[in-house]
Amino acid sequence: MKTSGWGRYPVIDSEVVRYNSDDSLFENIDGRNPVIPYGFGRSYGDSALSDTILKMRPAKRMLHFDPENGLLTCEAGVLLSEILETFLPRGWFLKVTPGTKYITIGGAIASDVHGKNHHQYGAFSEYVSEFSLMMPNGSIKACSRTKNKDLFYATCGGMGLTGIILKATISLQSVQSNTIVQQTIKTACLKEIFQAFEEYYNEPYSVAWIDCTATGSSLGRGLLNVGHFKEDHKFEYKAPGKLNMPLKLPGFLLNKWSIKLFNQLYYQKNLKSENRSETTVDSFFYPLDILKNWNRLYGEEGPLQYQFVLPKKTSFDGIKEVLNYLQKKNMYSSLGVLKLFGKENKNLLSFPMEGYTLALDFKVDDKIFQILDDLDKIISGLGGRIYLAKDARMSVEIFNTGYSKAKEFRSIRDQYGMNKIFNSLQSNRLNL
Amino acid sequence: MNDRWLLILGANSDIAVGTAHQFASNNWNLMLASRNLSNLNKMASDIKIKHNVRVKTFEFDAAAFDNHKTFYQKLTYKPNGVVLAFGYLGDQETAQNDFEEAKKSLDVNYNGAVSILEIVADDFTERGEGFIAGISSVAGERGRQENYIYGSAKAGFTAYLSGLRQRLFKKNIHVLTIKPGFVKTKMTFGRDLPNILTASPEQVGKAIYKGVIKQKNVIYVYPVWRLIMLVIRLIPEPIFKRLDL
Numbered sequence: 001m002k003t004s005g006w007g008r009y010p011v012i013d014s015e016v017v018r019y020n021s022d023d024s025l026f027e028n029i030d031g032r033n034p035v036i037p038y039g040f041g042r043s044y045g046d047s048a049l050s051d052t053i054l055k056m057r058p059a060k061r062m063l064h065f066d067p068e069n070g071l072l073t074c075e076a077g078v079l080l081s082e083i084l085e086t087f088l089p090r091g092w093f094l095k096v097t098p099g100t101k102y103i104t105i106g107g108a109i110a111s112d113v114h115g116k117n118h119h120q121y122g123a124f125s126e127y128v129s130e131f132s133l134m135m136p137n138g139s140i141k142a143c144s145r146t147k148n149k150d151l152f153y154a155t156c157g158g159m160g161l162t163g164i165i166l167k168a169t170i171s172l173q174s175v176q177s178n179t180i181v182q183q184t185i186k187t188a189c190l191k192e193i194f195q196a197f198e199e200y201y202n203e204p205y206s207v208a209w210i211d212c213t214a215t216g217s218s219l220g221r222g223l224l225n226v227g228h229f230k231e232d233h234k235f236e237y238k239a240p241g242k243l244n245m246p247l248k249l250p251g252f253l254l255n256k257w258s259i260k261l262f263n264q265l266y267y268q269k270n271l272k273s274e275n276r277s278e279t280t281v282d283s284f285f286y287p288l289d290i291l292k293n294w295n296r297l298y299g300e301e302g303p304l305q306y307q308f309v310l311p312k313k314t315s316f317d318g319i320k321e322v323l324n325y326l327q328k329k330n331m332y333s334s335l336g337v338l339k340l341f342g343k344e345n346k347n348l349l350s351f352p353m354e355g356y357t358l359a360l361d362f363k364v365d366d367k368i369f370q371i372l373d374d375l376d377k378i379i380s381g382l383g384g385r386i387y388l389a390k391d392a393r394m395s396v397e398i399f400n401t402g403y404s405k406a407k408e409f410r411s412i413r414d415q416y417g418m419n420k421i422f423n424s425l426q427s428n429r430l431n432l
Numbered sequence: 433m434n435d436r437w438l439l440i441l442g443a444n445s446d447i448a449v450g451t452a453h454q455f456a457s458n459n460w461n462l463m464l465a466s467r468n469l470s471n472l473n474k475m476a477s478d479i480k481i482k483h484n485v486r487v488k489t490f491e492f493d494a495a496a497f498d499n500h501k502t503f504y505q506k507l508t509y510k511p512n513g514v515v516l517a518f519g520y521l522g523d524q525e526t527a528q529n530d531f532e533e534a535k536k537s538l539d540v541n542y543n544g545a546v547s548i549l550e551i552v553a554d555d556f557t558e559r560g561e562g563f564i565a566g567i568s569s570v571a572g573e574r575g576r577q578e579n580y581i582y583g584s585a586k587a588g589f590t591a592y593l594s595g596l597r598q599r600l601f602k603k604n605i606h607v608l609t610i611k612p613g614f615v616k617t618k619m620t621f622g623r624d625l626p627n628i629l630t631a632s633p634e635q636v637g638k639a640i641y642k643g644v645i646k647q648k649n650v651i652y653v654y655p656v657w658r659l660i661m662l663v664i665r666l667i668p669e670p671i672f673k674r675l676d677l
Contacts, residue, residue, distance in 0.1 A: 018621050021471055058618070061478035075474070086482050 003053060007044035007304055009364055009392055012425070014051060019058045019077065022166055026138030029054060034423030037160045039107030040079060042100055044305045045392030046425035047111075047159045054164065056106055062086065063167060070172040071129070076106030076165045081239065081289075083172075088237040088281065092172040093229075095127040101286050106165040111389040112157035112350040116205040116227075116285070119342040123352055125156035126345060131168035136417045140166065154412045157350035159388055161413060161422050161432055175229045178237045180205075180284040182227035184275040186267075190220025190323075194316055194356075197340045200226045205284075210336040211263045212323060212360070219323055221267065222338065227284060240282050259332045304392075306333075306372055307351075307359040309341060310384035315356035318382045322358065322375055329371050333360035348405040348412075351387045359390070369393060391426065399430045406432070439463045439511035441492060441548060442518025444471050446617035447567060450637030451515055456483035458641065463507060465492035466518075494518045494544030495536070504551045513563045514552050515640065516545055520582075521619055527581040534581050541585035546592055553596060556605045563606040565640055566593045570611045570652070573661045576677060597649060608643045609650045612636050613657040629654060 004011040017028050017035070029035050029052070036050040040057060059075035060082065066072075070092055072083070080094060081101040087093070098113040107113075109131065113124045121127075130144040133151055143152040155162045185200070187193040193208055200206055203226035210222030282289065310318040319338070326333065337359040344353040362368050376386065376398045385402025386394050400406055410432060413419040419432070426432075438455050440448050443464035452462055456479045466472050469491055476487040488508050493499065520540035527534040549564060556562035571579055572586030590609060597607035614620065614630040631639075631653045643651045652658050664677070 018618065020618055021468075061474045062481040063474060063477045065481050 003041075003049060005045050005048060005392065006042045007390075007392065009304060010046060010049070010425070012049050014049065014053045016053055016055060018055045022134075022140070025134060025164070025166075029421070030138065033421050034428075035421060036424040037076075037106060037110070037164050037422075039077065039104035039110075040102055042103045043107065043111060044303075044390040045388075046429070047388060047391070048107075049425045050423060056104065056164070059166065060104075064169075070174060071169055072172055073167060073169040074105060075167045076104060076109075076131075078105050079103065080105075080108065084237070084281070085239055087172060088175075088178055089235050091174055091176070091235060093175045093281070095171060095173045096121055096124045097285055098124075099286060100289055101282075102289060105168050105170065106160075109156055109165055109168060110158060110160045112345075112347055112352075113389070114339075114341070114352050116207045116339070118352055119201065119206065119340050120204055122342060122345055123157075123347075123350055125347060125350070127171045128156065129169045129171065131155070132166040133162065134164040134166055136163065136421045150412060151416075153347050154349075154409055156345075157347040157388075158409070159349065159426065159432075160424065161427050162416075162418050163422065176231040176233055177229050178235050178281050179230040179232065180227045180279050180281060181230050182225060182277055182279055182284060184277075185224040185226070186273045186275075187224060188221050189218055190316070190320060193220060193222050193224055193338065196224045197356075200224065201340075204228050206340065208338040209266070210338050210358075211267050212326065212333040212336040213260045213263045214267075215327060220320065222336070223267070227279075230278065237281070240280075256330065256332050259334045262334065304362045304364050304368060304372075305359060305390040306362065306375070307357060307387040307390045308375070308379045308384050309351065309353055309357040309387075310355050310379065310382050311353060312355040314382040314384070318379065318384065319356060319358055321378055325374065325378065326360075326371070329367070331362070331367065331371055333362055335359075335361040348409040349388065349403055351385065351389070353385070355384070357387075359387075388426065394430075396429065396431050435461070435509075436512045437461045437463055437509045439465065439507065439514045439552075441465050441514065441516045442494065443475065443489075444468055445517050445519070446619070446633040447612065447615060447636045448515070448517035449475060450633030450635070451517065451640050452479055452637070453483070453634070454637035454641045456485045456487075459483075459485060460513075461486040461509075463488045463490060463509065463511060465490040465503070467491065467493050494548070495539040497543065497547040500544075500548045500551055504548070504555070510555065510559065511552075512561065513644065514549075514565070516549065516564070516566045518544065519567065519569070519586075521579075522582060524577075524579050524581060537581050538585050541582065542588045542592070545589050549592075549596065553600060553605075556600065557603050560603060561605070563608065563644055564593075564596070564600070565608040565610060565644055567610045567612065567640075568593065570613050570657055570661050572611075574664055574672075606644070606647050608640070608648055610636070610640055610643065610653070611650065611657065611661075612639075612653045615653075629656065629660075 001016050002011055003014045032052045034050045035052040035054055036048055037056050038048045038053040057077040059077035062074040064073040096115045098115055108124045133141050133143050141148050185196050187196055206226040208222050208224040210220055214221045339357050341352045341357055380398050380401045438460045442448055444466040464472050472489045476489050480487050492503055520537050522537045568590045569586040571583035572590045575583050593609045600607055614625045615636055616630055616632055636653050639653045
């Protein structure tokens with residue numbers, strides 16, 4: 001079956017094995033190499049692509065909920081959206097959520113995803129207390145920060161390369177509403193947006209959109225969006241319907257001029273320098289989920305996402321350098337999303353580190369790969385790293401420099417024989 | 433507190449899971465019966481957490497006819513409705529060469545169904561309430577070389593339900609026959625099914641719930657199946673036997 005990540009690049013032919021039960025799982029994958037667990041297919045690049053992909057989505061049952069402390073145990077194929085539908089009406093919300101609710105719990109752990117509250121809460125795995133992992137020999141191990149902790153720290157952020165996550169226990173947070181009070185702060189340049197992040201540090205949720213087409217003294221201008229849950233005890237949660245993006249748009253619609261125009265208008269739409277409003281959980285956290293298949297906006301080749309993080313002390317100059325470089329190359333990202341991360345965790349391959357992260361969207365064309373290779377070098381030189389869940393192309397040298405615990409990860413893979421079975425295009429490329 | 437109980441026989445099938453969620457979201461409590469209890473208990477937890485209803489699980493083997501009476505007597509509650517979802521597709525070629533395989537198909541798809549539903553029918557008649565929804569198959573509408581052993585058992589089951597419907601109608605008990613057509617399940621995984629004719633287990637569950645509420649007699653999940661099967665039934669035998677259909 002033809003398979004690709006959410007970014008539609010690359011496309012490969014894979015055999016698909018479907019999860020049926022814990023008992024039959026090992027039998028179904030035994031003797032196959034390479035095989036990689038696959039959740040809902042929302043990672044952009046090649047991290048869930050392999051000759052055999054194991055679809056874990058049928059493992060989607062919730063097994064236990066403790067309303068005293070908000071602890072939920074569920075199978076790995078449960079979607080974040082299913083957790084919201086079940087628990088938001090009862091006043092519970094995820095502690096950490098990425099910008100889409102259509103990812104599985106297993107995928108969230110494997111990518112150790114982050115959200116708009118990373119500066120205060122950290123990454124997804126901080127709220128995972130335990131999970132069961134099927135090892136390369138079919139045995140199942142319970143992993144936590146005290147039990148099999150080497151497996152715990154390797155698996156969180158480990159891109160599915162350490163085994164198959166079968167079920168996990170996560171903690172939910174109690175919220176007092178399903179309405180978000182949000183504030184938008186308009187900034188005139190990169191310096192101002194950095195200052196705004198610091199100024200609004202106490203807001204639990206924050207993320208900024210930046211206009212990648214602005215030049216000169218406006219370079220890096222944008223809108224910082226911050227928010228928190230209201231406390232009105234109203235929970236009439238209903239997930240919004242989805243609009244389908246029925247066809248792929250022809251790629252030429254998205255060009256330098258349309259991107260400039262869109263960014264101009266988006267920046268100008270906020271006239272005041274500060275804007276307060278109330279909004280729903282869905283439009284605050286998951287604006288793109290409303291448009292099903294939004295990746296088709298980018299034409300046949302799909303959106304190439306590029307996300308990097310820089311240490312705090314090199315962030316400002318580094319991001320400026322990246323934006324300037326892109327402009328020099330006449331390459332415009334249609335979307336630039338900037339976020340301040342808090343402290344990094346102990347996982348071997350987790351992406352976040354304390355500093356600023358920038359996510360960029362590009363249409364695939366013949367120039368883009370060379371340009372991204374150049375950006376890799378800039379980022380690597382400044383002590384930063386590239387996000388594995390969005391990567392389909394970085395080199396092993398860039399990876400090794402950015403992820404300082406990669407060696408330890410490789411030796412765990414070797415020790416347990418994980419590299420004899422659990423391999424993806426990404427792990428082959430990065431020699432993991 | 434709601435006290436309506438639905439009994440699902442063969443509750444581990446994907447269609448049964450879709451049906452269970454549909455009824456539970458409409459405040460039905462569930463008794464789930466199947467051979468694999470460990471899987472069933474996971475499903476029970478999931479339904480309890482998501483829908484806040486009561487769920488019980490029971491071990492049940494469609495082909496163990498001798499145990500059916502005791503099974504029914506031991507149920508914690510008297511069901512207000514029964515969905516029969518068990519079935520066995522098996523492999524046609526194996527069944528042609530090995531009667532044990534053919535018998536398994538007949539036992540699960542037909543004999544087991546008759547055995548348990550007669551017990552249910554007696555109880556419902558006595559209590560003067562209840563409905564029975566049986567999941568049959570479009571494969572039962574005309575025998576085809578590809579799956580006629582399974583198909584003939586389902587044909588028998590369809591005829592059985594039709595007779596049961598006539599008998600129980602006089603007692604105000606409703607009997608629904610469901611012919612799902614192609615469904616995306618673990619039973620059909622890996623088969624190349626045409627998308628526009630293939631329903632999801634959730635859609636089948638919704639169709640069954642609607643069929644029960646509206647007291648339908650026979651439903652196809654996608655109405656186009658009624659037409660397709662009509663055409664297949666109308667092909668004259670001299671022509672039909674020459675087709676690869």
